[in-house]
Amino acid sequence: MVNKDTARTKGTQPDAALPALGFTGTLRWAWKQLTSMRIALFLLLLLAVAAVPGSLFPQRSANPAVVTTYLQDHPDSGPILDWFQLFDVYSSVWFSSIYLLLFISLIGCVTPRAIAHARAVRAKPPATPRRLSRMPVYGTLEIPAARASGAAITPASAVADAAALLKKRGYRVDVRDADGDRPSVAAERGFSKELGNLVFHSSLIGVLVSVAVGGLFGYNGQKVIVEGDTFVNTLVGYDAFTPGTNFSDDQLEPYSIRLDAFDVQFDRAQESHYGQPLDFTASLTTQDGPDAEPKKQTLKVNAPVDIGGTSVYLVGNGYAPVITVRDGEGNIAVQGPVVTIPSDGLYTSLAVIKAPDARPEQLGFVGFFLPTAFVDEKGVSFSRDPDPFNPQLNLNSYAGDLGLDGGEPKNVYVLDTDNLTELNSRNSDNGGIVLGLGETYDLPEGKGSITFDGLKRYIAVDIHHDPAQVGALVFSVLALAGLSASLFIGRRRAWVRTGEHPDGRVLVEYGLLARGEDPRLPAEGAAVEKLLTSHWLAHPDKAGENQLQPAGAPAAGTGAGTDGDNGKDNE
């Protein structure tokens, strides 16, 4: 919490409780705190905790209707939770402030590291420590006098050889004291470890920016399309539409989509998964604009259709029974397909029909559509198959005021029966309406009639436009690559020093040091030793007389960094 408060003082006034620090002093202190690893870790864990409530409470971003229902069901606690933005967790002030602080902390941490790294990349490898034997991996070799003189190996040439070999192995090398008695080469590799680290953290910022840009310039909408119907990409064409902050109407390209047919396939071979869907395929005819050529396209789950800068996704489907409602005066009040909402895997679907134009009284119907209707022993109808083998409408009917005339928006899938009189229902004397395909039912009291004319399927599509999606992908992949580099590449330093013994032997010693933890350092040491050994022992005919004596046992257990030279490696 400390850092939050201090961060806030940045824009306003210096904290009165800390006069000694002064304004800039406080700022500097706050900045130092915010960019410290401890606070970054704290914010990271806080972010994890803060994300959890979003999975416990319904979220408006996912489904606003569920939140409305929750608020109705919990009139006491609901508003309090709402005040704490627990139904909008991921856009809430507290969640946003945590991740924004975290990203500020991240920038404050990455920037100086990037500068330091840029300097390190240009710098020469660090000076050879006086006592290489103190390195965590250390070894010696000796080139016998006969071999040294025969192959003209001197300490200086040996160092040059070592430098070439290390360079080949990916080290950046720098030869020191080339003309002295004890020449040496300093080498360093693994700069991409830190680079990867920086790329990873910067890419996270890139992902965040992409998400923000998508929110500004993107849009998405939902539409239900019944077989044979056409959707035109205009604002009025949508059932629901969520524009980005900077959205304008002219972003919508006037393409059109007609649903020619919707084919479904259900699993009937298996007892245990009877009726499980196997395939949904929508056959579409699309036009990029009013004058464009019509094209045949196929829309499936997991295979969206791209058109006019948007992607169209198949997210739902169901039945739309075609009905005709006639009013008490014999006029057609409603005619056409009615979209029903499936409530289970066998497509037992909720149906609501409203006839606001019916005279003398408005008519309303609510009930179920069953694709394959059966009646159980208790007389309750249920669906036995998701395909329409015996389609049936089971409805209750109402007459009166539907409440649509006041201009208030109403959910088309909910019938408000407050101001309606029940005409018939399953519980009333005249029973509910049971309609098979092609059948007509005359309402009691001459209020009108309803006919089940036919059956169509519909699809529900989501239409999305997110211009920053590619950016988010690119930055995510960069983050992954950077992360792998930073975790799996070892940053290592190696030194090789040579000298000549008075008896003519050339003595070689080497030491390796890792920056940070590196369990593979001993293996690297062995590899370096093998390189050197095989290079100086290149002629097998002389192998017998020229015994190299690798004393390669690494000095295990020696603490790194006891030398003043490499103290900074252990910061």
Add this chain to the structure above:
Amino acid sequence: MKSVNTELGATSELFMLLASIAYVVALIFFVLDLVKSSRTIGAVEARLAAGQVPAQAKVLAGARGGASAAAPAGPATADTSMDYSAGPRRSSARIAVALTVVATVIHGAAVLTRGIAAGRVPWGNMYEFCTTGALVVSLIFLITLTRKDLRFVGSFVIGLVVIMLCAATVGFATPVANLIPALQSYWLIVHVSIAVASSALFTLTFAMSVLQLIQSSREARIAAGGPDKAGFMRLVPPALSLENLSYRLNAIAFVGWTFTLIAGAIWAEAAWGRYWGWDTKEVWTFVIWTVYAGYLHARATKGWTGTRAAWLSIVGYLCIVFNFTIVNIYFSGLHSYSGV
């Protein structure tokens, strides 16, 4: 329409049962090894205390061939390098490992036949995710065993494998079936397989972190002159080397989890039209990612290494278990494919 092979599915379930039985027997031998070995060492030390054994024997018995643990100050632990050493033969441990190999082979056959029976990858519902995940845990454990002597963690890991198999067959049992349209994507192969592998690695590090906590409190107690209450922990390396190894494994698993997250987002975009929507499963995958990111940072933060980092690793794993069980079964969301 593809039809599934229910007969082969039944064979797979039989294999799964046989594998479970073999794992249980292996588990018994792993526990026996802990009990027997700590008793042997205890007996040697008792004789030492009585002055019957020369001083060199102390090194051999107490340290099981490791040099570091022979340091007079610290409590007896296994060698830091976790290499197979010339310590006394642990016949129970050998039997346990052999049984684990047998169990894993049968288990592999079970998973394979399940996949063939369904005509697809065997991770389309919770039962399959759990059984395949347990197989990967066991495989990774065996692969690590070829390089490091991690037999000390065997009873823990195989115990978890048995729990996973029990949970799958008792709690999530689902007959072999085709995939629903939402799961018919090659991203199922990519996204879920890496999720399984990462979860398996996290399972291993969870076991090691728990042992690390036990070992470090034992080390602290003995350093303070207290009694050694957890004698079986002599077989376990010092807390620090446990921490280092689990850090390396967690780093690999974290990269895998990051990949899972990204691949999941790409798939979500293809299936639902948005790459990220804070669906309950996405929330928990994010929480797990953040906790393990915290773990990796903790290792570089003063005062957070050691015990606190181990706790973060444990909390992360508990989140994984929560994500897999509670979130799949009780939370509604787009990822409700449990088949339970």
